[in-house]
Amino acid sequence: MSVLSLQHISKRYGRVQALSEVSFDVPAGSVFGVLGPNGSGKTTLLGIVTDVLKADSGSFTLFGKPATAQQRRQIGTLLETPNFYHYLSAYKNLEISAAIKQRGQTDISRVLKICGLEERQHSAFKTFSLGMKQRLAIAAVLLGDPDVLILDEPTNGLDPSGIAEVRELVHQLAATGKTIILASHLLDEVEKVCTHVAILRAGRLLKSGAVGEVISRNDYLELAAPDNQALRAALLQYPACTGAELQGVLVKATFSVSPDAAAVNNYCAQQGIWLSHLQLRKKSLETAFLEITNHPVQ
Numbered sequence: 001m002s003v004l005s006l007q008h009i010s011k012r013y014g015r016v017q018a019l020s021e022v023s024f025d026v027p028a029g030s031v032f033g034v035l036g037p038n039g040s041g042k043t044t045l046l047g048i049v050t051d052v053l054k055a056d057s058g059s060f061t062l063f064g065k066p067a068t069a070q071q072r073r074q075i076g077t078l079l080e081t082p083n084f085y086h087y088l089s090a091y092k093n094l095e096i097s098a099a100i101k102q103r104g105q106t107d108i109s110r111v112l113k114i115c116g117l118e119e120r121q122h123s124a125f126k127t128f129s130l131g132m133k134q135r136l137a138i139a140a141v142l143l144g145d146p147d148v149l150i151l152d153e154p155t156n157g158l159d160p161s162g163i164a165e166v167r168e169l170v171h172q173l174a175a176t177g178k179t180i181i182l183a184s185h186l187l188d189e190v191e192k193v194c195t196h197v198a199i200l201r202a203g204r205l206l207k208s209g210a211v212g213e214v215i216s217r218n219d220y221l222e223l224a225a226p227d228n229q230a231l232r233a234a235l236l237q238y239p240a241c242t243g244a245e246l247q248g249v250l251v252k253a254t255f256s257v258s259p260d261a262a263a264v265n266n267y268c269a270q271q272g273i274w275l276s277h278l279q280l281r282k283k284s285l286e287t288a289f290l291e292i293t294n295h296p297v298q
Helices: 042-049 090-101 108-114 130-142 160-175 187-193 228-235 261-270 285-293
Strands: 002-013 016-027 031-035 057-062 075-078 148-152 179-184 196-201 204-210 219-224 241-247 250-255 277-282
Touching: 002 042, 016 042, 016 057, 016 179, 016 196, 031 042, 031 187, 042 057, 042 148, 042 179, 075 130, 090 108, 090 130, 108 130, 108 160, 130 148, 130 160, 160 179, 160 187, 179 187, 219 228, 219 261, 228 241, 228 250, 228 261, 261 277
Parallel strands: 016 204, 031 179, 031 196, 075 148, 148 179
Antiparallel strands: 002 016, 002 057, 196 204, 219 250, 219 277, 241 250
């Protein structure tokens, strides 16, 4: 079942086409990353889903039905860090958030415990680290126990320690079965946290689906032999080899499936080619992402 289903969402700001015909589904229970560089349309898309903005065209459904105010109450949203009062405690700030959201105050102790702030609940907000401040912001999102969380750049501006804190919290929330929609421009964050991803560039959807399928990182082989030209020609005849190119003193060979280095070595020996170098490597996440985003937008 899809918690959120987008159909051909478009949005323009004057001459800028912020979103163009964007369609994808968010499976229930997934951690769904909306990935793209700044200006790709991520925040605009989340603004439309949360009714902060109106789409020019297209539609979407929540929980399989056209979106209503009642359905949106099942969603906890963090589009920007709340303006907490610096001199008030975490608990007092959440009391104010609960009143604004009409969530009631009985849930405050629960969300403080989930976010690891129980021992600091009576400390002033101004004494919190950046990671703690962001965890308090997520605690405010959790008031009322929503089924779906929408987090826009939740680790933006945090130091490595703060990023790790928020990442661990997202993992914990996902383990409870919540659906989390997380916008980010950080590749590392998406790979370590998300189960599914949609990649946007210049307002257009490039790919969407399970992270391992969308951001393919197939293994490849680095090889060398006394005659690399002959090696390259032989590799191009090897079953499942999709490409072989000279890179300095090495040959880089790619395959449609993860290659068996021993089988490739045996094949080369049968061709009278004796390898002086054979190394199995994995494509970097950055390389895989750039291969997707560097394709011209139609």
